Amino acid sequence: MSEHAAEISWEKNTHADDASTYSRNHVGRFEGQQKLNISAAIEYKGDALCADPEQLLVTAAASCHMLFFLAIAEQQGFLPESYSDTPVGYLEKADSGNLEITLIELYPKIVFSGEKQPDEKAIARMHASAHKRCFIGNSIKAQITVGSYS
Template identity: 50%
Template sequence: MSEHKTALRWQRAAHPEKADSYSRNHSAVLGGNQHVTVSASVDYMGDANAADPEQLLVASLASCHMLFFLAIADAQGYLIESYEDHPIGRLGKDANGGMAVNTIDLCPEVRFGGDKKPDAVALERLHNAAHKRCFIANSITATVTVHRMDLNLISA
């Protein structure tokens, strides 16, 4: 098993636009000593120039899916030249009436190199296997849908 540690740091500061409130900005320090500026969503008085926790969740899911996809494709002899995704997470009411990220759409565009290219069925299997193994997908209750474009089969 592995552990994944981070550190969060917040210090009181005035909200830049609302004098009677506080800044939502804080820093997340990741394992490689990367500092990420984080804030609440703009909808909740956050900073548009910072990542919000919901964006980080969506990015984490997309990254996890991609890493499993790349590993599975490589193990099956596919040469991936590039992988790009523009995932979208949506906040909405959950079954208890609270707010939750309840849907996430992944929209990967994969470009294959080499001689071996998957057909649509093989590509579907690769994405299904990646989704099934993705640690983040297995940890959340949001509905995750993987959308793909036909040009995924075009050589790089």
């Protein structure tokens, strides 16, 4: 088992665009002393210059998947040189009537170097294995899919 701690802090301020309500901006701090400006999504009176919780969830799922993919590729003797992704999460009304992230689509682009190059089937197997092992993916109920990749 491992523990993963963070801190968030918010202080009351007037909303920059709507004086009748409060600012949703707050700060997240992490164990490595990183600081992240966070707000609500812009659809919910958030600040477009800040990350929102939905983006953070989507990023966490994509990052976890990527880290497992890279480990699996290395174990299989492949040499990933770069990995990028443009994940998209969909906030929708669920059957319960509540809004939730119901789907996260990953769109990884991977470049390999070296003599040993994976074919499409090997890449698909590595993605399937990464998906199965991803801590974040196993912790949320949103469906996570891997779109086209290269």
